[in-house]
Amino acid sequence: MKILVINSGSSSIKYQLLDMPAGNPMASGVVERIGLDMGTLTHKKHPGTEAEAKTVIERPIPDHATGMKLVTDILADPEHGVIRDTSEIDGVGHRVVHGGERFAAPALVDDTVVAGIREVSPLAPLHNPGALAGIEVARALFPKVGHVVVFDTAFHQTIPQSAYMYALPYELYEELGIRRYGFHGTSHKYVSRRAAELLGRPVEELNLITVHLGNGSSVTAVQGGKSIDTSMGMTPLAGVIMGTRSGNIDPAVISFLAERKGMSIQEVNDLLTKKSGLVGICGMSDMRDIHAAREKGDARAQLALEMVCHRIRMYIGAYWAELGRVDAVVFTAGIGENDPEVRLGSVSGMEPLGLTLDREANARRAGEWMRISTPDSPVQVLVVRTNEELEIARETMEILRGR
Template identity: 55%
Template sequence: MKILVLNSGSSSIKFKLYEMGSAEEGKVLASGLAERIGEATSTLKYKRHEPNGQETARSWNDPLPDHDTGLKMIIEALADPEAGVVASTDEIAAAGHRVVHGGEAFSAPTVVNDDVVAAIKQHIPLAPLHNPANLDGIRVARQLMPKASQVAVFDTAFHQTMPPEAYMYAMPYELYKEQGVRKYGFHGTSHKYVARQTARLAGVPYDQANLITAHLGNGASMAAIKNGRCIDTSLGMTPLAGLIMGTRTGDFDPAILFYLNRQTGMTLDEMDELVNKKSGLKGICGHNDLRDVHKEAEAGNERAKLALSMLAYRNKKFFGSYFAALGRLDAIAFTAGVGENDDWVRAASLADMDHLGIVVDPKRNEGRFSEPTLISADSSAVQVWVVPTDEEYEIARETFEVLS
């Protein structure tokens, strides 16, 4: 079964075409990115993945004024006589769409129909930057591939198993019932993929696995997983809460904003920009890319050193609190750009936790990892893994399962 995975953003469409033999067996036939849609410098980058592991790359610089044009060019590239991988789009059985927010309406991947589209539209206020672009991808795919099934896979779905004590805020209950104010969490597709892989690597049946997955990148989140089900996650109603991120505060005292408004006259829009785009690592030391922060720290920059210490300390607090919530912990998994590539962050985030049975082996932890790697010491009661995430494959897998 050929499944086209689409991640439609506000100005880009990321895609991968899979040949799925089963839910656990798939290979990439082609991948690429249409970017800067609506701009004069828009491009389409395309790769055909050869059976021998090699890649044939092509690119087009034709204007992409809208998502309709972008997806049409992607489909033409897939069927291109020279670089394509299908004779026609009729070979594509389904498109799996990443949708950021499904609210409480969706706890599993769902075949798209008009009612599903309407429900995704209803959740636009919860994800105003993402859901409209996701809907554009669905709309255009339905038009251009009328014979293919369309499946929506929601970033928030994995976290819908959280109990009320984890997802509710201590605010008037009417705000939850009338406005949907609650924790939803994000990065759910990544957390689900990594959790399944980690359970397998740790030798624990998934429905019995107690895990903490740490998706650490410019945006970051953790999830506490008990018996294969998410019971808590660090991101909240929005992607602002929890861990310190590249430009986002993570958890902080919200009354600071009232104080700033009274003292400086800062507006709502200015405060929004402050906590989402000017804070986090960038706010502390002027850099949001951890590679730059490390360089500055090594050069003696005290604020860069502070930013690193704050990041690791916040991570450690979440690891500890989720261990307490789980009661028993089989394994921890690091993933995403920072989790897979920054050995300092991994080591510092779990330092001095020997008394909890968590011991990272310095040698095993060294370097960057593109394959699952055990980094805990033999003496560690809790296994610690680096597990590279693959959200596109998880979307393809879930799409296959829905259609099967």
Template identity: 50%
Template sequence: MAVLVINSGSSSIKYQLVEPDDGAIVASGLVERIGEPEGRIEHSDRAGSTETTEPIPDHRAGLQLAFAMFARGGAPLESLGITAVGHRVVHGGKVFTEPTVVTDAVIAEVDKLSALAPLHNPPNLLGIEVARALLPDVPHVAVFDTAFFQTLPPAASTYAIDAELAKKHGVQRYGFHGTSHQYVSQQVASFLGRPGSELNQIILHLGNGASASAVRGGVAVDTSMGLTPLEGLVMGTRSGDIDPGILLHLRRSADMTVDDLDALLNRHSGLKGLSGVNDFRALSELVAAEDKQAALAYDVYVHRLRKYIGAYLVALGRLDVITFTAGVGENAPQVRADALANLAELGIVVDAAANERRAKGPRVISAPESKVAVLVVPTNEELAIARAAAELSG
């Protein structure tokens, strides 16, 4: 039994053909740098790997390339015995609190929620549309990023605005990257050989999109993203936390429309707004070249990250583990070192050598004397989605 998992994100598309029982990957691929001058497509299966570079103007073109890679390898999708397709969908609002079989009605509801996740739900829906057309005879299952954070207590999920207005329009903290946060928190418990119910954790999912969560006893109690995936940490193209008065000021003084402000905060802010690049690898190269704007962008990024670590340490009261995951979290040792620098008095000490050491699996990067364990744990949203899709469709 194999499940095709499609993770159609804001600037990239990841896909995997997974055997959910044992997690074996039959094939996988990545389409990245969508909308940039040169995109990159890589595909791997049991016969080998291929990689190409070419312009990828939008997500539709990217998805078509992803599907075509299977045929180029001599194994069209229709021939691979796929039993289900699992789709990552970012925003489920109050409607979707668990994995759901895709129907036309589900698609319509997810489309309505695009206003809350304008960078994500539209490409998520594109993935569903293309996959349903290509594989119409297998069930398609949507797995929602917001589901894990349905457990947030009212004090964490409620915004301090007019209560009736908030209720009418569904304004609350939903949280995102929930599939990753849930998966990683479970992997941490397994890796440490301790029940998740005993652990207080801070999970730092740092990629082009970035979020932090506080997890007490396996249950999410706070998270940095809010009504939309815009709130919280500094991200590739998104601002993260911002004084809402800035929007009013720009509306009045710069005559910016709602759409202008939406584009500014979601597409032209964050690292890109400060330095001109949103890819963290490109930012690191600019910092190494002593580019002042890039250095400032990096400092702002780390400063915001440290603020959330501190806030969640207090919210949890007792902290057992801090875990870094996702593209930046797993591959940028300098970010990990700077995020946790000078916290020995709080019981957090990073081992410099362990932090620099490259490895594929979960690993400890804290020093022996650290009271709080610091880990790097690769996320695997695809496997989590595959298992949810297999369970629901089986």
């Protein structure tokens, strides 16, 4: 089966075409700046070197329909494409950020599912509307194939109520759905299953702590292949310190800022989501820049590193206590896969718990995966490259085959 994976945002469309069940990527790319004066399509044909395979097209892209048409055209283009025509595509998988409580699993798209996504969109007003636009356009372009939606929040729907509820008046949960939902679920699910394969054990037997570290970051406790707790909350703002997001703070800070600085609720929200986190501490959001500044003696860059590692350690420790026994800690995503100093700082001092890091292995560059704990460490530490597109394609294929 050839599965087209679509991740549609408010002004962009990311895509990847995969040959399933092998999971081999055939082509991938992104449409950006939809609705602006000039948009771009960046397309990569697999396999081949980036220089040989990369194609960039610049032109006005007024809406998602135009963007999706560009994608389908280039996929079947005689020079840059990988298929003869779009009839070779057997299914389309769509990433949707928020499924609320309505969606605890991937779903075959129909009008009822579309209405359900629209119903929970107030929980993700910056993300779900763009996903809906992509779904509607793709359904029109591919009317004869099955479309499946895979939700970032679905993997976390196994979290018990005692862990996902906020200590607010219960009526607010009933009326507005205010609770913790968690995100990055597709990534946490993929690396959990991949870690089980690498450890040679069924995922149902394992207790894992998966650590997804990128510009957005989250930590998840996975028991028997199911999420039982996660660091993000009702929105992706909560939890560990991120590139521009504050992570957890005292909620009274919001009213304090409003009173002392005369800030509106929207201004405080913008501060917490766009001007805080690493960039708020040291003026930089990219860990590569932070490391370079640290090496030149920048004290605030050093503080930013120490703060982010401290917060990650807190969550790993908390989830260790929840799980009772941990078989492996698994790092993934851009920082988790590529930053040995953050990994080292995130697990330092855990030797009494049975986790011993192999510093030489940790300093190596990770490939698709690597083990960075010592051979005699009772708790394994793995670095696993995430592949959310492959996970979406797998779940899309399973749904379509089960129709």
